[in-house]
Amino acid sequence: MHHELTVWSRGIIMDKEARDVSTCIATAARKLGYHAENVSDYVDDPDRTNCLVRRYARFADTPILDRFVYENPHPDWVVLVEETIIKAVNFFRGTEDGSGVLVVNSARDPGYLLKFLPDAMTKKLNKLVVVDAVGLAEQRGGSPWMFVRDLSELAFDRMSTEGAVERLAIGMGIAAPLIGALVAATGELPIDEVASVVADRDAMLRGAEQHKVIQYASA
Amino acid sequence: MSVRGTHIPEHLRLPIAGVTPPPTEKEGQRLFPTGNFRFFRPVYRDKTPPCNHACPTGEQIQKYLDFVKHDRYLDGYLTILEDNPMPSVTGRVCYHPCETACNRAAHDEPIGIRSVERFLGDFGLNLEENPIKKDLPPLNGKTVAIVGSGPGGLACAYHLRRKGYASVIFEALDSAGGMLRAGIPAWHLPEEVLDKEIAKLTGLGGIEIRCGVRVGSDPGGITLDHLRTGYDAVFLALGQDVGRRLDVEGGRSRGVLGALEFLRETGLGRPVKVGRNVLVIGGGNTASDAARSAVRLGGGEATIVSLESEDELLIVPEDLEQAREEGVRFRPQHSLVRVIADGEGNVTGAVLCQARLAKDENGNVRPQISEGTEFEVPCDTILIAIGQVQVLDWLPESFTERGLVKADEYGRVPDDSEAVFAGGDVMRGPSMVVDALGDGKRAARDIDRVLSAQPLEPDGPVEVMPYERLNTAYFRHAPRTPVPLTPAGTRSKSQKVEVTLAYSREEAVAEADRCMSCGVCNGCDNCYIVCPDISVMRDARENGRYSIRTHYCKGCLVCVQECPTGCLEKVPELDFDEPDAVVRMETAFAPYDGAHAEQAPFTRQLIEDAIAEYDRSKTVQPNGRGVTP
Ligand SMILES: Cc1cc2nc3c(=O)[nH]c(=O)nc-3n(C[C@H](O)[C@H](O)[C@H](O)COP(=O)(O)OP(=O)(O)OC[C@H]3O[C@@H](n4cnc5c(N)ncnc54)[C@H](O)[C@@H]3O)c2cc1C
Ligand code: SF4
Ligand code: SF4
Numbered sequence A: 001m002h003h004e005l006t007v008w009s010r011g012i013i014m015d016k017e018a019r020d021v022s023t024c025i026a027t028a029a030r031k032l033g034y035h036a037e038n039v040s041d042y043v044d045d046p047d048r049t050n051c052l053v054r055r056y057a058r059f060a061d062t063p064i065l066d067r068f069v070y071e072n073p074h075p076d077w078v079v080l081v082e083e084t085i086i087k088a089v090n091f092f093r094g095t096e097d098g099s100g101v102l103v104v105n106s107a108r109d110p111g112y113l114l115k116f117l118p119d120a121m122t123k124k125l126n127k128l129v130v131v132d133a134v135g136l137a138e139q140r141g142g143s144p145w146m147f148v149r150d151l152s153e154l155a156f157d158r159m160s161t162e163g164a165v166e167r168l169a170i171g172m173g174i175a176a177p178l179i180g181a182l183v184a185a186t187g188e189l190p191i192d193e194v195a196s197v198v199a200d201r202d203a204m205l206r207g208a209e210q211h212k213v214i215q216y217a218s219a
Numbered sequence B: 001m002s003v004r005g006t007h008i009p010e011h012l013r014l015p016i017a018g019v020t021p022p023p024t025e026k027e028g029q030r031l032f033p034t035g036n037f038r039f040f041r042p043v044y045r046d047k048t049p050p051c052n053h054a055c056p057t058g059e060q061i062q063k064y065l066d067f068v069k070h071d072r073y074l075d076g077y078l079t080i081l082e083d084n085p086m087p088s089v090t091g092r093v094c095y096h097p098c099e100t101a102c103n104r105a106a107h108d109e110p111i112g113i114r115s116v117e118r119f120l121g122d123f124g125l126n127l128e129e130n131p132i133k134k135d136l137p138p139l140n141g142k143t144v145a146i147v148g149s150g151p152g153g154l155a156c157a158y159h160l161r162r163k164g165y166a167s168v169i170f171e172a173l174d175s176a177g178g179m180l181r182a183g184i185p186a187w188h189l190p191e192e193v194l195d196k197e198i199a200k201l202t203g204l205g206g207i208e209i210r211c212g213v214r215v216g217s218d219p220g221g222i223t224l225d226h227l228r229t230g231y232d233a234v235f236l237a238l239g240q241d242v243g244r245r246l247d248v249e250g251g252r253s254r255g256v257l258g259a260l261e262f263l264r265e266t267g268l269g270r271p272v273k274v275g276r277n278v279l280v281i282g283g284g285n286t287a288s289d290a291a292r293s294a295v296r297l298g299g300g301e302a303t304i305v306s307l308e309s310e311d312e313l314l315i316v317p318e319d320l321e322q323a324r325e326e327g328v329r330f331r332p333q334h335s336l337v338r339v340i341a342d343g344e345g346n347v348t349g350a351v352l353c354q355a356r357l358a359k360d361e362n363g364n365v366r367p368q369i370s371e372g373t374e375f376e377v378p379c380d381t382i383l384i385a386i387g388q389v390q391v392l393d394w395l396p397e398s399f400t401e402r403g404l405v406k407a408d409e410y411g412r413v414p415d416d417s418e419a420v421f422a423g424g425d426v427m428r429g430p431s432m433v434v435d436a437l438g439d440g441k442r443a444a445r446d447i448d449r450v451l452s453a454q455p456l457e458p459d460g461p462v463e464v465m466p467y468e469r470l471n472t473a474y475f476r477h478a479p480r481t482p483v484p485l486t487p488a489g490t491r492s493k494s495q496k497v498e499v500t501l502a503y504s505r506e507e508a509v510a511e512a513d514r515c516m517s518c519g520v521c522n523g524c525d526n527c528y529i530v531c532p533d534i535s536v537m538r539d540a541r542e543n544g545r546y547s548i549r550t551h552y553c554k555g556c557l558v559c560v561q562e563c564p565t566g567c568l569e570k571v572p573e574l575d576f577d578e579p580d581a582v583v584r585m586e587t588a589f590a591p592y593d594g595a596h597a598e599q600a601p602f603t604r605q606l607i608e609d610a611i612a613e614y615d616r617s618k619t620v621q622p623n624g625r626g627v628t629p
Helices: A015-031 A083-087 A110-114 A151-161 A175-186 A191-195 A201-209 B050-054 B061-069 B073-081 B087-093 B097-101 B113-125 B151-162 B191-202 B224-230 B259-267 B285-298 B317-325 B433-451 B505-512 B526-530 B558-562 B601-619
Strands: A002-010 A035-039 A052-060 A077-080 A100-105 A125-131 A212-215 B040-044 B143-147 B166-171 B207-211 B233-236 B256-258 B277-281 B301-306 B329-332 B334-341 B347-356 B375-378 B381-384 B420-422 B536-538 B546-548 B568-572
Touching: A002 A015, A002 A083, A015 A035, A015 A052, A015 A175, A015 A191, A077 A083, A077 A175, A083 A100, A100 A175, A110 A125, A110 A212, A125 A175, A175 A191, A175 A201, A191 A201, B040 B546, B040 B558, B050 B061, B050 B097, B061 B073, B061 B113, B061 B505, B073 B087, B073 B113, B087 B113, B087 B191, B087 B433, B097 B113, B113 B191, B113 B505, B143 B151, B143 B224, B151 B166, B151 B191, B151 B207, B151 B233, B151 B433, B191 B207, B224 B233, B233 B433, B256 B259, B259 B285, B259 B381, B277 B285, B285 B301, B285 B317, B285 B381, B301 B334, B347 B381, B420 B433, B526 B536, B526 B558, B558 B568
Parallel strands: A002 A077, A077 A100, A100 A125, B143 B166, B143 B233, B166 B207, B233 B420, B256 B381, B277 B301, B277 B381, B301 B329
Antiparallel strands: A002 A052, A035 A052, A125 A212, B040 B568, B334 B347, B347 B375, B536 B546
16 A cells, blocks of 8 residues: 655645645554655745645555655645646646545535546546535634735744744644545545644544545546 | 856756756746746726716716826717716716715715816817717617707707717707706806707707797697607606795795796796895705895895705705805794785785604605794795696606606606606606716617617626725825815806806816726726736736736736726636636646656666765775774
């Protein structure tokens, strides 16, 4: 068993959320005794607002041998922290046909989202999971696109993006329901075990329960 | 990354992370579009400014103010003419609901819209030729009958003409204009200005005004049936020109006059006798106009006796203030009990009493008299201004309801022909010139639709721009340019001297410059300047010429934030589902497989070699001493 999780997000304003998804998955997997890696910072330009950024985790029941490769060559779990990424980039590069579990943070109808996928990408889908993480997360602040309370909090996140500091709580905000939907839809990791490493456990469980799935290939 | 002047050794020229194809190559060019950073797209979306929304003719006020601020008066004038045929009239007499709605009131003071409108109207009246004439369509052979030459009838004829229809206007009085001539005094609206505005309309060709023809009631004269059969459609804009009578003892004495009749005779230039001690009964604009005209014509005093308290008077604030300056007196919360006359039947005084304004459940005025408070005042003239009605007995009963002509939401009267429309005061009850103008415009549009077999449709919903959505930091505070007035001492002696005067050109431009262009792009160029990504494009500094380069715009929304007028909005990018609007990248920063992620065999070998070398160095020292790992 070997899974590669790539979380796609947007520089600065949703970077912390993406990091939290990969960190929680890798942490939970390691606690469960798997070999696991988490790459919370690498190569993309995380200090540019809105810029596409990626965070990677992978875990397996055998040692992970690829050395110095931080990006996942064959992601089978893909999380889009922001819905527009569905039309922005080929996030399924390297994904095997029929193997990709795609989790999208969106309040929209899954059918509408599918319009944006070219056939070559749809072919890679194992299942499409749509979760309204913004709606399910604890509501904070007035801004719909900054999932943080205020600018100083954002500034703090920015420092953590660059590795200087880190907020202690990991798995807050929209990260929590996204983790919940991912874990529930993939079924590989026990929900309770993962929940024990997620700061906003309730929001994670809400995400685990409330999401829409379109099933493609059988796993 | 500039590589100019840098020597890159051969072994470093590798397809590894960070070294990307140059922009001259096809794949390199695909690297630069940053449109996929964006998840909100800036969109130019003009809203309706509140002024425009409040003006019953829908004048595009923001647009013409913008023309005026750039000294483009003809363009401004033509903009008004799209909606309103007589800006010199409304620029003088309109009660300017636009200014009441103007967002600038929340900032400091509303824009002096009416005065700028007057400036443009007079600019247009002074042109040698009517600039719209050359662009009119030829007449299409259809003719519409219009009853009444007030603002409603005139506007309908004008807008019909712009669509190619001829019209014949039937007017009971000897000259055209309706209440513009027979109600509103010349010191508000000089006769010459009205004459010129009407001449401008008849000069378009295809509009005929037949004065001295009262439709319906003249024996052997023109009837509604004549109109229905002889014309393609009918528009009824009869107004309300019959003064309501007040039934009191002595009410028929010589010297008791209807205020409307008094104003009409004055307006039509006929001799009218008015005394030096005048009582005007009523609390609305007609009372105010009558009192002020009485002061001018009689040279004496006038007192407005009203059921309304001072605060309840239905006189527009500026008129009230001007009336006071001219010496008009007020006796609020009083009622006329009876008229006192001498042996020859001439008014010598009146008995008044304290009273309050009250209404019955139908909204009809029912004065509440305080018994035992009667007292006598001397006077020689009493003008009654307690409301107006219209004679409608010549119309089918199904056309009328509670003294008004009944119409549906399109102003269509219930008639089998489906081509009889109504508008103005006879449909609404006493209202404003600009309401009648708006009704005339709408009727012309709908008559055109009916006659060309198109369905009637209500206006679509509009989004009115609120003050809160402007970027008010951009608008410095500047007081409204005051409108010049003729001094009260001078104006109150003449029926002809205009009370309200015009803005100079400089004043009009300064006032137009205060407009915040609520919700409408006015080519300020701010988005163009602030965009950090050169993604705002335009070929000319003009509304409609700006666009967003969606391949590059990163959606930072600085432009939206900094748009002073609020015409720029953010729209979720995923709302746009056209496939080509964003370049889908293969990955974020690696244009081809293997640049990232997949380890190139060559790179993997380099790493393996480095590790092997490291391992060797740990196990075998140069001096031969081995280290156990
Ligand atoms: C004294 C006074 C002052 C006013 N001042 C202002 C002001 O300053 N600003 C403002 O906005 N509004 C003002 N108003 C209101 C405004 O004048 C009216 O709302 C407006 O004129 C209505 O226009 P209309 O076209 O409906 O009718 P009108 O202007 O009343 O015109 C109707 C015309 O139809 C004619 N007519 C009627 N019946 C027949 C028939 N059977 N056959 C042929 N012709 C007929 C009448 O003779 C009249 O000329 C004032 C009103 C009055 C009475
Ligand atoms: S007609 Fe009246 S409401 Fe319309 S713009 Fe002119 S002053 Fe304002
Ligand atoms: S500021 Fe200008 S656009 Fe805005 S409501 Fe006033 S006149 Fe209209």
